[in-house]
Amino acid sequence: MTGTPPTPPSGSEFDPTKPDIARTYRALQQWGKRDALPADRHAAAELMRKIPGADQVMQENKAVLVRMTRFAVRRGHTQFVDIGAGTPATYDARLPELPNLMEVAADIRPERRWVSVDVNPVVLAHLRVLDRDGVSTLEGDVRDLEGIFNDIEGQNLLDLGKPVVVVLGAVIHFIDDHEAAKVVPYLMRRLSPGSMVLFTHVTSTGRDPQMVAAGKAAYEALVAPIWVRSQEEIAVLLDGLTLHPPGLVRTIAWDPDETTDLASTEAPHFLAAAGDF
Numbered sequence: 716m717t718g719t720p721p722t723p724p725s726g727s728e729f730d731p732t733k734p735d736i737a738r739t740y741r742a743l744q745q746w747g748k749r750d751a752l753p754a755d756r757h758a759a760a761e762l763m764r765k766i767p768g769a770d771q772v773m774q775e776n777k778a779v780l781v782r783m784t785r786f787a788v789r790r791g792h793t794q795f796v797d798i799g800a801g802t803p804a805t806y807d808a809r810l811p812e813l814p815n816l817m818e819v820a821a822d823i824r825p826e827r828r829w830v831s832v833d834v835n836p837v838v839l840a841h842l843r844v845l846d847r848d849g850v851s852t853l854e855g856d857v858r859d860l861e862g863i864f865n866d867i868e869g870q871n872l873l874d875l876g877k878p879v880v881v882v883l884g885a886v887i888h889f890i891d892d893h894e895a896a897k898v899v900p901y902l903m904r905r906l907s908p909g910s911m912v913l914f915t916h917v918t919s920t921g922r923d924p925q926m927v928a929a930g931k932a933a934y935e936a937l938v939a940p941i942w943v944r945s946q947e948e949i950a951v952l953l954d955g956l957t958l959h960p961p962g963l964v965r966t967i968a969w970d971p972d973e974t975t976d977l978a979s980t981e982a983p984h985f986l987a988a989a990g991d992f
């Protein structure tokens with residue numbers, strides 16, 4: 716890895732007694748449906764108390780990423796790198812789960828190439844089980860995009876001479892403003908024109924400020940630092956991208972192909988956008 720980041724990323728060492736980002740996300744997403752480690756169960760229960768509907772927020776986040784992946788594949792994309800990919804679905808028959816994004820893409824274009832990147836060793840172990848021709852897993856930190864793309868190029872995992880879709884699902888809110896501001900400019904320098912970014916991020920816009928403060932404090936006490944940004948601050952991070960309609964909107968409203976049941980309960984804590992450069 717080049718340019719080692721100053722602080723180790725949260726969850727980069729497994730400690731069953733300390734909830735981490737990936738395990739808490741899974742525990743919330745599957746709240747009440749699947750067992751979790753006691754530490755994760757406790758963190759998820761606390762977060763559910765501070766952020767009513769937190770489980771729905773996480774499910775909506777995953778659902779919009781599924782829609783965005785389909786959207787990108789239908790526009791002809793075949794190369795993807797999913798940074799902060801998270802634990803893949805394991806398809807427990809008792810638990811209906813949304814499909815993994817790499818499978819969503821393969822359903823439409825079996826020839827797609829997919830690279831999953833994460834910092835969490837347990838997530839990486841689960842992802843590696845899915846590695847096969849055209850599907851690879853890399854350890855990497857979103858604060859070190861140079862290292863990630865050098866590995867992708869060096870190992871010939873994707874053809875960086877052609878457009879790539881970069882998935883940044885619920886990961887940029889775990890890095891500080893200085894690091895977050897570098898992401899899109901780096902991608903625009905490094906990747907070919909015609910590349911795309913699929914992006915989701917927690918927001919304070921439209922939320923009760925007291926609930927945002929309480930949720931952030933609880934998340935930071937239990938899990939990891941988190942940057943809850945306003946819609947305007949998030950829009951600045953995406954500067955330079957040409958956003959597809961409907962632009963940067965609540966996850967449930969990002970549905971250009973109109974496949975969502977909009978009657979479902981809205982949990983408007985995350986924003987989503989897909990942009991080209």
Ligand SMILES: C[S@@+](CC[C@H](N)C(=O)[O-])C[C@H]1O[C@@H](n2cnc3c(N)ncnc32)[C@H](O)[C@@H]1O
Pocket residue numbers: 724725726736737740776777780798799800801802832833834835838855856857858883884885886889890
């Ligand atoms: C909330 S989960 C989101 C998973 C998936 N992208 C989704 O949206 O469904 C965030 C993931 O980002 C990973 N992560 C956290 N900090 C990271 C960093 N600095 N670089 C890369 N991945 C990171 C975590 O380990 C976790 O798997």
